[in-house]
Amino acid sequence: MFENLSRRLRESLDKLRGRGRITEADLKQVMREIRMSLLEADVNFEVAKAFVARVQEKAIGQKVLESLTPAEQVYTIVYNELTDLLGGKAVQPELRHEGNLWFLVGLQGSGKTTTAGKLARYYKSKGRRPLLVAADTQRPAAREQLRILGERVGVPVLEVADNEPPEVTAQRLKDHLKTDYRDLVIVDTAGRLQIDEPLMEALARQKAVLNPTETLLVVDAMTGQEALGVSKTFDERIGVTGLVLTKLDGDARGGAALSARFVTGKPIYFAGTSEKLEGLEPFYPDRLAQRILGMGDIQTLLEKAQEAELEAPEKAPHEFDLNDLLNQMRQVRKMGSLGDLLKMIPGVSRMLPPEFSVDERAFKRVEAIILSMTPAERRNPKILNASRRRRIARGSGTSVQEINRLIKTFEETKAMMKTLQKTQRRRGWFRR
Structure with missing residues (x-):
C-alpha cells in the first residue's frame, strides 16, 4: 500500500x-x-x-x-x-480474565465479518475460548459467512434471528455461556453502504443492552479520506475504543491509515494484511514507520518465522533432496507473500525497483513439478533423463525447460550450502 x-x-x-x-x-x-x-x-x-x-x-x-x-x-x-x-506505542484491546465482549461496527464492505473470524482465530491461538455472534440482522449472507468462518477456525457461532430485539440476544447469549464457557465474545453487527440514522439507532440500542468491554470500528483503508469522516461519526454516535484497519495489503495510497490515529484520537489495534484468516496483525506504529522509510521490519519477520514454526534442514548438504526443498518452500509460504517478506529485511527495500513483484504462482509450478516426480526421482534428481523430464512436464502442466531450470537452481543451492558449511567449519577451527 x-x-x-x-x-x-x-x-x-x-x-x-x-x-x-x-x-x-x-x-x-x-x-x-x-x-x-x-x-x-x-x-x-x-x-x-x-x-x-x-x-x-x-x-x-x-x-x-x-x-x-x-x-x-x-x-x-x-x-x-x-x-x-501512527500512535506511538502499540496498544491492544483490554482483555480481562473473563467477561470480554467486543462489539465490531463499521460500514458494509469494510471487512467487518472477516475481521471477526480473524480475531477469533488469533485469540484462539493465544489460548482464549472465543465465541462469535452473528448479529447482522440486515444481511443473512453475513451470518452464513460468519458461520463458515467459525467452522474453519473451530469456534462456535451464535446466530441472531431477523428482527431479534437486543434484549433477547443478550438473554440467549447469557444462556449459551452457561452451558459453553467462553472468555471472549466477538459480536459482528449490521452495516450499511453509508451512515444513516436507522443504523446508528440500532447499533446504539444493541450496545446499550450488550454493554461491550470494547467497541472496535473496522475501517477499510482503501476508502481514503472518507474513512476518517466515517470514523469520527461512529465515534460521536456510538463511542469507539479502537480501530481495526483492513486491506492494508491493497494498492491504495495509504493516507487513511496514516491519518486515522491523528484525526480520530483512537488507537489502531490491528491491521488486516490479507484476505486469509491468518492475515491479521497487531498494529505496531514503529514497525510500520520503519517499513515506510525503507528501514525493514526484522522483528515482524522473526515473529512470522516463529508463528510458521520454520525448521532448519537437519540433513547435510549432500543429503539435501527435492523433498527437503519442497518442505522449505511450504514453510516459507506460511509466512505470507515473499515480496512482502523481502521488504521486511533491512536495506532490501531500497535495492528493489518500484515495480518489483514476486510471481507467487511460481511456487505452485515448482510444487507441481516436484509432486509429479517419483519418490526415487525426488531423492536423486540425477536420474532424471530426457524421457523422465517429459513425463514430469506432462504431469505437472509445465515445460521441460522449467524442469531444467528447477534442477539447475537446486544443484546451485546444494553447492552454496556446502560452501556455507565449509565456511562455518573454518571459523569454528580458528575460534578453537
Whole structure:
C-alpha cells in the first residue's frame, strides 16, 4: 500500500545524504517535498501540515544543520514523528480474565465479518475460548459467512434471528455461556453502504443492552479520506475504543491509515494484511514507520518465522533432496507473500525497483513439478533423463525447460550450502 509514499519519502531524504553540511533552505525544500508526498498519498491536509511543521521545528531546534551527520539526524526525526503520528506505542484491546465482549461496527464492505473470524482465530491461538455472534440482522449472507468462518477456525457461532430485539440476544447469549464457557465474545453487527440514522439507532440500542468491554470500528483503508469522516461519526454516535484497519495489503495510497490515529484520537489495534484468516496483525506504529522509510521490519519477520514454526534442514548438504526443498518452500509460504517478506529485511527495500513483484504462482509450478516426480526421482534428481523430464512436464502442466531450470537452481543451492558449511567449519577451527 505504501510503495509510492515510501519511495517518494526516501528520494526526498536521500537528497540530504552525502553532504557535510545542509542549510535551512535545503531543509525547507525537502520538507516541502515531504508534504507534497503525504498529500499525494491521500494523507489528511491538517495531518500533513502538522507533521512537516514538527519535523522542521525539531530539525532546526536540535542544531541538526550544524551536525556532522545532518542527514542521519533528519532521518531519525522523521522516523520518530512518523511513529508518533501512527500512535506511538502499540496498544491492544483490554482483555480481562473473563467477561470480554467486543462489539465490531463499521460500514458494509469494510471487512467487518472477516475481521471477526480473524480475531477469533488469533485469540484462539493465544489460548482464549472465543465465541462469535452473528448479529447482522440486515444481511443473512453475513451470518452464513460468519458461520463458515467459525467452522474453519473451530469456534462456535451464535446466530441472531431477523428482527431479534437486543434484549433477547443478550438473554440467549447469557444462556449459551452457561452451558459453553467462553472468555471472549466477538459480536459482528449490521452495516450499511453509508451512515444513516436507522443504523446508528440500532447499533446504539444493541450496545446499550450488550454493554461491550470494547467497541472496535473496522475501517477499510482503501476508502481514503472518507474513512476518517466515517470514523469520527461512529465515534460521536456510538463511542469507539479502537480501530481495526483492513486491506492494508491493497494498492491504495495509504493516507487513511496514516491519518486515522491523528484525526480520530483512537488507537489502531490491528491491521488486516490479507484476505486469509491468518492475515491479521497487531498494529505496531514503529514497525510500520520503519517499513515506510525503507528501514525493514526484522522483528515482524522473526515473529512470522516463529508463528510458521520454520525448521532448519537437519540433513547435510549432500543429503539435501527435492523433498527437503519442497518442505522449505511450504514453510516459507506460511509466512505470507515473499515480496512482502523481502521488504521486511533491512536495506532490501531500497535495492528493489518500484515495480518489483514476486510471481507467487511460481511456487505452485515448482510444487507441481516436484509432486509429479517419483519418490526415487525426488531423492536423486540425477536420474532424471530426457524421457523422465517429459513425463514430469506432462504431469505437472509445465515445460521441460522449467524442469531444467528447477534442477539447475537446486544443484546451485546444494553447492552454496556446502560452501556455507565449509565456511562455518573454518571459523569454528580458528575460534578453537
